[in-house]
Amino acid sequence: MGFLVVLTLLLLGLVVGGSIERNHxxxxxxxxxxSRHRVVLSDKHCDDPRPVARASLAVGSVVISTDYFKQFLAAWRLLFGGELRGHATLLERARREALQRMKESAPHADLFLNVRFETFMISQNSQNALGTVELFAYGTAIRFVRRLDDDLDVPSPHDARR
Structure with missing residues (x-):
C-alpha cells in the first residue's frame, strides 16, 4: 500500500509538476x-550620453519549489552522483522570474544598471537542501529625460544601440 502511495505521488509530480513548469x-x-527593449546590464556605468531624469532601486524576488518527482530524482542523483538537471531548470525559472519582476517593479525605466542576483536555498533541515530556492534580483532603474520627438515616435540616433 505504501509503495502505491509513493508511486502515485511520483506520477502526480511528473504530470502536474511538468505542466506547471511548461506553463511558467x-x-x-x-x-x-x-519587455525586451528594456536593457539590463551588470555594469555599474553606462556610456549613454542622454541625461538621466530619474534613478531608483528596482527589486524582484521569487520563491520556487520543485515537485515531488524532481525531488525524488535529485535524491537518487545525490546518492549515485550526476548532474541535477531538474534543479538547473528550477534556478533558471527563478532567475528569469526574479529579473522579470524587477523590470515590472520599475515600469517606466529605460535601462537597469548594476543588476545583481542573490540566491538562497530553503529547506526544513540542513540535510535536505533540495527543492526550494529564493532568488532576489536588484539593480538601479534609470529613466532618461524625454524629448518631444520621443513622444512622437521619431527614431533617434540612440535607437540604433538598442
Missing part, C-alpha cells in the same frame, strides 16, 4: 518578449 516558461517568454 511559456508565461515568462511572453512577459520577457514584451
Amino acid at each position: 516558461f511559456r508565461d515568462l517568454e511572453q512577459r520577457e518578449h514584451a
Whole structure:
C-alpha cells in the first residue's frame, strides 16, 4: 500500500509538476518578449550620453519549489552522483522570474544598471537542501529625460544601440 502511495505521488509530480513548469516558461517568454527593449546590464556605468531624469532601486524576488518527482530524482542523483538537471531548470525559472519582476517593479525605466542576483536555498533541515530556492534580483532603474520627438515616435540616433 505504501509503495502505491509513493508511486502515485511520483506520477502526480511528473504530470502536474511538468505542466506547471511548461506553463511558467511559456508565461515568462511572453512577459520577457514584451519587455525586451528594456536593457539590463551588470555594469555599474553606462556610456549613454542622454541625461538621466530619474534613478531608483528596482527589486524582484521569487520563491520556487520543485515537485515531488524532481525531488525524488535529485535524491537518487545525490546518492549515485550526476548532474541535477531538474534543479538547473528550477534556478533558471527563478532567475528569469526574479529579473522579470524587477523590470515590472520599475515600469517606466529605460535601462537597469548594476543588476545583481542573490540566491538562497530553503529547506526544513540542513540535510535536505533540495527543492526550494529564493532568488532576489536588484539593480538601479534609470529613466532618461524625454524629448518631444520621443513622444512622437521619431527614431533617434540612440535607437540604433538598442
